[in-house]
Amino acid sequence: GAGVSQSPSNKVTEKGKDVELRCDPISGHTALYWYRQRLGQGLEFLIYFQGNSAPDKSGLPSDRFSAERTGESVSTLTIQRTQQEDSAVYLCASSPGQGFGYTFGSGTRLTVV
Amino acid sequence: QQQVKQSPQSLIVQKGGIPIINCAYENTAFDYFPWYQQFPGKGPALLIAIRPDVSEKKEGRFTISFNKSAKQFSLHIMDSQPGDSATYFCAASKSGNKLVFGAGTILRVKS
Numbered sequence: 001g002a003g004v005s006q007s008p009s010n011k012v013t014e015k016g017k018d019v020e021l022r023c024d025p026i027s028g029h030t031a032l033y034w035y036r037q038r039l040g041q042g043l044e045f046l047i048y049f050q051g052n053s054a055p056d057k058s059g060l061p062s063d064r065f066s067a068e069r070t071g072e073s074v075s076t077l078t079i080q081r082t083q084q085e086d087s088a089v090y091l092c093a094s095s096p097g098q099g100f101g102y103t104f105g106s107g108t109r110l111t112v113v
Numbered sequence: 114q115q116q117v118k119q120s121p122q123s124l125i126v127q128k129g130g131i132p133i134i135n136c137a138y139e140n141t142a143f144d145y146f147p148w149y150q151q152f153p154g155k156g157p158a159l160l161i162a163i164r165p166d167v168s169e170k171k172e173g174r175f176t177i178s179f180n181k182s183a184k185q186f187s188l189h190i191m192d193s194q195p196g197d198s199a200t201y202f203c204a205a206s207k208s209g210n211k212l213v214f215g216a217g218t219i220l221r222v223k224s
Binding site: 004033035040041042043044045048056059091093101102103104105106107 | 119147149154155156157158159162202204210211212213214215216217
């Protein structure tokens with residue numbers, strides 16, 4: 001596609017439920033990143049994929065968070081047993097590889113009630 | 114540990130003014146310094162980026178000034194317009210690895 005696509009754009013979930021957030025990167029982009037943006041704050045790194053491997057997952061805040069990427073394309077970020085502090089915008093970005101700028105999607109706004 | 118410190122938190126300028134946003138970094142291994150612009154409800158978009166072998170880079174009305182010895186870099190927006198009102202983020206990375214972002218600056222350009 002022309003840009004990075006994320007779905008859903010908005011998600012409201014009850015505390016304790018699991019959620020899956022999807023990212024479709026730009027075709028051919030080998031690098032894919034997930035960031036979290038809390039209200040009024042900067043972007044917090046979560047995980048980086050090169051191809052289908054995740055050489056850096058140092059930003060995942062707890063074992064409730066996991067992510068996978070398949071076919072060097074779509075990535076899914078899963079949050080298990082959601083908590084209210086998980087409420088944020090989750091942003092996905094892709095790039096042609098290391099050393100290039102990112103293209104971000106519009107994000108998924110997650111609200112845990 | 115916050116590795117990129119950005120200031121000010123918010124900024125209001127008149128149309129035609131030159132807002133300046135500053136960032137300071139700690140890790141001397143950083144070698145890529147981009148600026149991103151974010152409008153409400155959208156993801157950040159790459160504006161301009163610089164590498165440490167140059168002290169200044171201009172693209173249209175946007176200029177990055179880079180001071181390697183001080184470990185600081187700044188964004189200047191010439192002839193600012195109301196349409197420039199957005200949140201601006203500086204960032205830094207080492208050898209193209211993950212970007213570390215500043216906390217952001219909310220810019221408002223008054224008409």
